[in-house]
Amino acid sequence: MNWTDERVEKLKRLWSEGLSASQIAAQLGGVSRNAVIGKVHRLSLPGRAKAGGTVATNRSAAKRTTSAPRAPNYASRVATRTVARAVGATVMKEEVEIEHFEEMEYVPAANVVVPISRRLALTELTERTCKWPVGDPLKDDFHFCGCESPDSSPYCSYHARLAYQPVHDRRRTTVRV
DNA sequence: CCCTGATTCGC
DNA sequence: GCGAATCAGG
8 A cells, every 4th residue: 555645644643642553554454553663763753652652552441341250159059058957867968959950050051241342443443352333333332342252253252142143042141040 | 462662674 | 665574572
């Protein structure tokens, strides 16, 4: 691609706004972040303040707001209940078996966590952010999930399930207790 | 490993 | 002038 006056102007503007070289490259299109950096130098634009360039990125912000999924400890809950009823030996044994059975059934379902959207714009998406669209594309609050997607998948683990699972089957992903 | 900008140097 | 490769760092 060619460095037209128009593209150079856009580069200057975005660079002064503090966007990273890769983000600028994404918006310009057809150029790598290296090309952007190279051009910045040739234009003698001011470099980034304080080397080591890391200024409050989307990623670090997300780490603070997105809490890690924490699986409840069902085992201890079941054990407590069983111990409290230690009276009739025969009856107690049956109850223990039943409770173990229930545990095996609902633990996998309860493990599903609804992610908190990072509200990323289209240009903010990368190879490993969830590209699940949220909201009305015609409204200005439209955004993408943007959560981390495993192994360069187009979606995070949660939205991958919604994307690839038939609607009538989604009951399984709902917590049942 | 993900990312950042900085520099070099063959084209 | 351009930008891929590489370097240095968080």
